[in-house]
Amino acid sequence: MASTLIQFRTEETEKIKSMQILDKLGLSLPAYLKMCMSRLNQEQGIPFSMKLDSTDTPGISALKKASKIAEEYNISDMSQDEINAEIAEARK
Structure with missing residues (x-):
């Protein structure tokens, strides 16, 4: 299976905060994003509630x-x- 590159922009502070949390969990940001995409595909939708x-x-x-x-x-x-x-x- 071929790999593809995905890029997006975010605030630097959001990235740093996210990486700090993931570091405590023993995960990298790319690993976390892959997990999110995998769950999205498994669930065929957002895997958490988005109700206001x-x-x-x-x-x-x-x-x-x-x-x-x-x-x-x-x-x-x-x-x-x-x-x-x-x-x-x-x-x-």
Whole structure:
């Protein structure tokens, strides 16, 4: 089977961090990338979850909930000035 060269660009700091982690695991960067490609082919897709919901922080979840409530009350398209006016009125 013939070998082929694959090149791509990344930030130097990302490369260094990745190589440090791999070094602790006893792997080289090329070996790791070969493993990734092998798993991609075995799984016929990305071999890990890529869902945004699984990475929600409490703050992001709160913003999503607030956005949903705003849509329910038909106020999701308020301008910043309208929001500030409502806040000022509520504080009186």
